[in-house]
Amino acid sequence: MRRVYFDHSATTPVRPEVAEEMQKYLTEYFGNPTSLHYFGRQVRKAVEEAREKVANAIGARPEEVVFTSGGTESDNMAIHGIAMINKNRGNHIITSAVEHHAVLNTVKALGKQGFTVTILPVDKYGMVSLDDLANAITDKTILISIMHASNEVGTIQPIKDMAAMAREKGIFFHTDAVQSMGKIPVNVDELGVDLLTVSGHKIYGPKGVGALYIRKGTRWRQTLFHGGAQERLRRAGTENVPGIIGLGKACELAARDLEKEAAHLAGLRDKLIKEVMDKIPHVQLTGHPTMRLPNHASFCFEFIEGESMLLSMDMKGVAASSGSACTSGSLEPSHVLLAMGIPHELAHGSIRITLGRDNTEEDIDYFMEIMPPIVERLRAMSPLDQE
C-alpha cells in the first residue's frame, strides 16, 4: 500500500545527513563534554559547533542558546525562569488562548501560585489582536508569551509588533517557534523577542532535544532543575550529545533550505486546499487564509468525526491528525479550535494535514482520490448529515 505521511506538525523523520552525524556521537565520540581529557574535549568542541549552528539559524549569538530536552522543556524553562526571577517587579503574565499546552499549562500553573494571568482571545482565524494585547498590559506585567505559528491551524501571529510593544514597556517576550522554524524566517532580532523555543523533531532533527534562546541581559534564571554546572548553570544534566549534534545539523539545513522548501510546501498546500474546498462539500478551512504556515492545511468536515476519518485514512495509508475530542487525551475538542469560536460539533470534524519535504503532488492526488469516498461513507453513517 502507498504510505503518505501528512503529519509533519506532529513530528518529522530525521534527515539522513542528520542521522549520519549523530551516529558518530553515539559510539565513536562518546566522551562527556564536561571531561577535561581527550575524549571529553572532542565532544565539547562538537557541542559548541552545534550551538553555533543553532544560533546562526535564528540570528543569535552562541552563548544565548541553551540546549534542552525539547520544546516542552524550553517553554517551561522560559516562562518559569522569568516568572520566578522577576516576581519582585510584577506578577502579571500574558499569553494567548491558542498556545501549545507546554505554554498554556505552565502559565496556568503559575496562576495558582500567586501570579495573575491574562489569556488573550483570538479571532476566528486564530489570530491575537494587537489592541487586545495593548489593553491587557499593566504595570505589573513581566512576561508575554505568544507562539510564532500555531501547530493546530498554522496561523502566524504578528510577533514583531507584539514584541515591540513589550520591549517599549520593559516586559520580557517569549515566543514558541517550534512550528515556524524551517518554514518561515525566524530571526530573534527581527522578531525582537527575548526568549524563543526550538524543538529538534519538528525540523527533521531528533526527538528529545530542543533549545531555548535567551537574549543576553534577560533577567532569567534556571528554576526547574538542580544538579551539575552544565550549560553555564542554565541546564543541569549531562548533555544529550547526539541529540545536540543532530539539532545543530537540522538547524543548519533548515536555514539553508528555507526558501526552496517554503516554496515547495506552499505550492502543495495551495493545491491541497483548493482541491479539498472544490471537491468536498461542507468543509471549512480553519486558521488564517493567508497568514499561515506554508505546509499547513487544516479543515473541519461537517457532520463527521475526526478519529473515524483518521482511521479510514490510515487504512488507505495516509497519516494525518485531528483536534477532535475523540483523539485528544482529555475528551474535549482542541482548545485552539474552541478559542476560535468553532462550535464543538464542528471542531469534532477537524483534520490537520501538515506537509513535509518529501511530499509530492502525487501524494495530494492520492489523498484526493481516497478522501471523498471516506467522507461520503462516514456521512452516510452520520445522523447529522440531513441532505
Add this chain to the structure above:
Amino acid sequence: MRRVYFDHSATTPVRPEVAEEMQKYLTEYFGNPTSLHYFGRQVRKAVEEAREKVANAIGARPEEVVFTSGGTESDNMAIHGIAMINKNRGNHIITSAVEHHAVLNTVKALGKQGFTVTILPVDKYGMVSLDDLANAITDKTILISIMHASNEVGTIQPIKDMAAMAREKGIFFHTDAVQSMGKIPVNVDELGVDLLTVSGHKIYGPKGVGALYIRKGTRWRQTLFHGGAQERLRRAGTENVPGIIGLGKACELAARDLEKEAAHLAGLRDKLIKEVMDKIPHVQLTGHPTMRLPNHASFCFEFIEGESMLLSMDMKGVAASSGSACTSGSLEPSHVLLAMGIPHELAHGSIRITLGRDNTEEDIDYFMEIMPPIVERLRAMSPLDQE
C-alpha cells in the same frame, strides 16, 4: 598513541547493539508515539517494549517506569514530586552529604521553600550510618533519598536496611541507582525502595535519556513540567524515542551481562588498586575497601594536584577524572571527599579510575607504566613534597 578510557563513571560509549537499534528509530520508524496512525503505532509499540526491558532489569512493572531526559531530571522529578504532593503530611526530608548534586541541590532548594532538611554525615569510607538515619527520622519526615553507590568513591550504601526503616514509618524512599546499574544487582523489591533513578549513558546507552521508577501507589505527581499528556501525565513532552529504545536495549544487556561483567571488572579493579598502593608511595585509597563498585578505584595522591595529573595522563592517552578544586566548576574540592573528612589539601590530589567492559589487564599495565613517572615529576615540582 595508545588510548585508555578509565572514566566510565563520567560516561560510557554506546554499545554497538544499542546504537544499531536506535538508528532505525531516527529515520525509518520516526512517528510520534502519540499519533493514532500507522507511523505512530509502530513507535508506540517499540516504546512500550523498551519500558518492559527497563522494568525487567530492575524487577519493576512496566507501568511503574517513566522515561525522562536523564539521571538529573529523574532525581529532580522524584524528590520535587514527593515533596510537593506530601507537604500536608510533613515537611522533613533526609538525604546524605555524598549525594550527586542532582539530589543534593534539589533537596537544598526545597530547604529554602519551607522544608526542613537533614543532610546525614558519612564515615571516612563515605558510608551513611543506620543509627544516624534512625535518629534523624521525625514524624514530619516524608522522604529519604540516599544514593545506591557513589559516583566519586564507589561506596555502596546499605539501601535495603535504610529503605526498610523508611517503609516501617510510612516514609517514601528514593535511591539514585545511576552508578550501580549494570555493576551490582539493582532490584526495586529487594532494595525495598519507592523511587529509583536510572540514567542511560552510564550503562552503555545514550546520553539525554533516563528513567524514574515510581512504585505503584506512591503518592507522587509530576510537578516540574507542564504540557502534553505523555507518559500518562507523568512527563510532558514528545518522547525521546531513539533514546528510549537505546535505554531499553542497554538495560536488557546490562542485566543479562551483570555477573560476567562484575567479575571482569572486579578482577581489574583489584589488580589496579593493589599495584597503585604497592608501587606508588604516599597514596590513599578513597571510599570503602570492600563495599565498593566493582569498577571503581579512587585515590588521593599526596603533595600533588588532580588536574595536573589528569593533563599528564591525558598526554599519555589515559582518560580519568578528579575531584580536585581545580577541576570542579566551583573551585571547591569535591563535597564528597570533604564530607568523608579528607582535608582540602589531600582532596586536591584525588584521582578516580572507573573501569569499563572494554578495559583489559594491558590497560592497567600501561597505566602502571606511565603513572609513577608522572607522580614523580609533579612531586618534584611541588613545594609540599619535602622528602
Add this chain to the structure above:
Amino acid sequence: MYTEKVMDHFENPRNVGEIPDADGVGQVGNPTCGDIMKIYLKIDDGIIKDIKFKTFGCGAAIATSSMVTEMAKGKTIAEALQLSNKAVAEALGGLPPKKMHCSNLAADALHAAIQDYQNKQNK
C-alpha cells in the same frame, strides 16, 4: 581548553626547583582553590639573575609559574614589579575564563619574593 603555549609550559616547565641560598623567597596560596606557589630569586645589582619555582596546582598554575619565571629572568626589580597577572596570562595566549584566577598566583608569588628580598635588604 588550554592553548598550546600553556600545554608547552605545563609539559616542559622552565626554571623548576629551588635556590638554596636565595636572596628572596615568596610563597602564596590561592584563596580561591587552595593551590600553592613558591618562588626563589637570586638578585645581583638589582637584576634578577636566577629564578626558580615550585607549584602545587592545576595545569594553569604550573604554566603561569613557568611563564612568570621566564618573563622575570634578567629584568630589574622595578621591571619585575610591573609584571601583572594579566601580562602572564596574555603571554600564554590566554587562559580559560574559569582559570584566570590561577594567574594571580604567579605574579603574586614573584612580587612576594621581591618583597622578601627588599625586606632583607632594609634590615
